[in-house]
Amino acid sequence: MKIRQLLSASLLGLATLSAASVSMPAAAATTAATQQNANLSMLSRDNAVLLLVDHQVGLISGVRDTTVGDLKHNVVALAKAARTLGVPVIVTATMPDGM
Template identity: 40%
Template sequence: MPNDAKSQAGANRLSKENAAVLLVDHQTGLLQMVAEYKNNVLALADVALKFKLPTILTTSAETGPNGPILPEIRAKLPNAPFIPRPGEVNAWDNKDFVKAVKDTGRKKLIIAGIVTDVCVGFPTISALAEGFDVYVVVDASGTLNKDIREAALNRVQTAGAVLISWVSVAAELQRDWRDHGEILAEIYNEHVPEYGNLVTSHTAASKG
């Protein structure tokens, strides 16, 4: 790989020092359409919490049918700035939200939300246009059906977003198991049943 390509690849890596998390419109009403994503959303919130990433929470018209933000998210991140948008569909159209994002001082934005094609797609494209690097967490974002999901992800990827899973976000932030790897293990153990089973088997074998 040429040196300039290597340098660019290294610059694109997420770290605890360069990334911020945006959780957009994970609201109780919207979640009814994509309930299977709840564990992944809470896992991403745990990643933000455990790795101490600046995190911005926002909702849109929460007094209407969209409902309030998931209480579990607020409970995990009680000190995160929370921007209840009065009506803007695109979170990036809300000046308080954009200010909160820019106040983090981070240029790499890890974003997830409901629904993928609107709540994630619109601010992703807007942030990319302003020079941010945006990582869309596909398994912590949901929408109505597979066709819409694929179209939405294709649109943001074409615009320049990186598609990623919450498991990959956590691992990329961790980088080395020897650097307090118990943090990553704790998150995986809670949110990935298969990993929990692996831990149980390893513990049993070690005691045996």
């Protein structure tokens, strides 16, 4: 009878240890995910900017996957939407006087 109790206690102890070892990595993963999410935030006008790089005639004409008219329309619409929402817009040009 004592052997049966010893085996039962041993099995219970092993089950407890294995359950604890399984939950520890899960808890660590949850903690890591929580810390990562704490660093993420929704974009807002206070932490975002719209950057338009080199939207000049010479470079726009090199775009082949959409028409030049559609590209201009989309860029202008995006810039107007950003301005309406109060998002800062930065425009750059390598040759501002033209190509």
